[in-house]
Amino acid sequence: MAERMLKFVGTPQALPEKRPAAERRHDFQEIYTRYAREKASEQASRCSQCGVPFCQVHCPLHNNIPDWLKLTAEGRLDEAYELSSATNNFPEICGRICPQDRLCEGNCVIEKGFESVTIGSVEKFITDTAWDQGWVKPIRPRRERPQSVGIVGAGPAGLAAAEQLRRKGYQVAVYDRYDRVGGLLIYGIPNFKLEKDVVRRRETLLRDSKVDFHLNCEIGRDVTLAELRQRHDAVLIATGVYKARDIQAPGVGLPGIAAALDFLTASNREGLGDAVPEFESGALNANGKNVVVIGGGDTAMDCVRTAVRQGARSVKCLYRRDRGNMPGSQREVKHAEEEGVEFVWLTAPQSFLGKDEVSHVRSVRIHLGMPDASGRQTPQEIPNSHVNIEADLVLKALGFDPEDLPSMLQEPDLGVTGWGTLKIDWRSMMTNLDGVFAAGDIVRGASLVVWAVRDGRDAADRIHSYLTTKAASVAVAAE
Known part of the structure; x- marks a missing residue:
């Protein structure tokens, strides 16, 4: 091992x-x-192959990272892919968008x-190579079961569960x-972090694995949950959380103020070739505008970097804490700073100014006081520190709540x-309705893709376990 590893x-x-x-x-x-x-x-050979791999411990999926790094260092990429994909349904996606730092x-x-091993970049390389070499194959179960499962939501949690159930x-x-x-x-995620072809080839793989997709189908409008329960032996709810948190401040209803996800969705749809009236009209288009993004998470980073690419005149990110307390990836x-984004730390919006549309964000400087119950310092306004920041487009990236x-x-x-x-029994992951399970952000709250994959698995x-136990009970009763 020492010949190929421990080269740090x-x-x-060296990142790519x-x-x-x-x-x-x-x-x-x-x-x-x-x-x-x-x-x-x-780069894989830099791994120290430590006795207690904290990289693996702190991965929500507990990926066998030291093992597939060693296989990569030895040039055994097909085995590295097999090991990587054994614990992760979308390693090439997590390698791109996980906050590895x-x-x-x-x-x-x-x-x-x-400096750490470049785990995410190697993970991405392994699986991209596997796709290129044709090592990624559709699922062919050893035997088909008669029971069916309906999954509500085609996001990472639902897709991970679908793949595991098909297996x-x-x-x-x-x-x-x-x-x-x-x-x-x-x-929700821009192309510069995750190109859409990477997601679409996973969709194709699942379709080739005989997973049925019913798109443009809203549960509650086109079919009720009760009807799904009659149609399937079990149902998994994996809808995610999409309700944008809002800010209570004077002027928040002015034209030119929008939710972050609306802005990102419009940009992604336009990139996919869809007709997007809000983008074409300029309502959700940053071109030529002074853009202010409120928030400090990864969604805020997606917004500021998207606005730069759309040709914004200026892009500022307002965050009420300092850089060290920012929840998003450093x-x-x-990357955003390199691309010209200005971060205005320790600043919070108080009101939005404008007559027919927003023209300025009235902000106030913040001092971090004593820690609260969570251990984080409490933001406190500094008197008489108000500043008006010019803005033609304000994006609220304040997080998401369940619908x-x-x-x-x-x-x-x-x-x-x-x-x-959704309230579940964490041992069974079942809701209070028999045979109805839930996973991902709709249970956990807004979180990372890697946690959604873990929950889906x-x-x-x-x-x-539920279906096999139920089938066994039916078989015993029939005897």
Whole structure:
């Protein structure tokens, strides 16, 4: 092992080549090029193969990271892919959009003195190579089961569950209210982080694996949850959370103020070739405008970097805490700064000014006071520190809350928590309705794609246990 691994002392960290900011700010292509095979092997060889792999511990999927890094260093990419895909349904997607600096790479044991292993980039390289070489095959279960499972939501949690259930031989149907498969992977994440072809080839793979998709089908409008329960032996709700949080401030209803997801969806739809009236009219188009984004998460980073590419005159990000307390990926912040985004730290909006449409954001400076119950310092306004920031387009990236699912699904008995998320028994992942399970953000709250994949896989296992137990009970009763 020592011959091929433990090279971190003499081999520096090297990410794939990053396109110059002056070039990438004018298009929506991914910003990193792809590793050459030799470079991927070299970077994988930096792994220390430590006894307690904190990278694996801090990955929600507990990917076998040291093992597939070693296989990559040895040039055994087909085996590396098999190992990587054994715990992750979408390794090439997670390799692109996971905040590795907060998860696996941020907990790499060599990080302090030698910079971490480039885990995400190697993961992406392994699976992209697998697609190129034809190693990724449609699912062909050893036996087909008669039971069917209906999945509400074609986002990462629903798709991960669909794949796992098909591997076990279940008949799977996925329902989604949108016209494309992928959820936020398609409409919420910009191309410069995740090109749409990467998602579409997964859709094709699932269709070739005999997963049925029912698109433009809204549960509660086109079919009720009760009808789904009659149609299928089990139902999984994996709708995600889409209700944008709002800000209570004077002038918030002025034209020119929009929710972040509306802006990102319009941009992605336009890139996909759809007719988007709000984009064409300029309402959700940053071209030539002074853009202010309010928020500090990954959605805010997607907005500021999208606005740059749309040709905004200026782009500012207002966040009420400092850089160290920002919830979004620090890598994304760095990319945004390189592309010309100005971050206005320790600043919060107080009101929005304008006559017929927004013209300025009236903001106030913030001081971080004593920590609250969560351990985070409490933002406190500094008196007489108001500043008016010019803005033609204001985007609110304040997070997401669950929609009112009992009403939407026409199932008033469906149990919810005080936060509006679906209430489940975490051991069985079942709601209060027999045979109805839930997973992903609709249970957890707005979170990362990698957690949605984890929850989808876990839900598939629980559904399998439920259906096999139920089938066994029926068989015993029939004797």
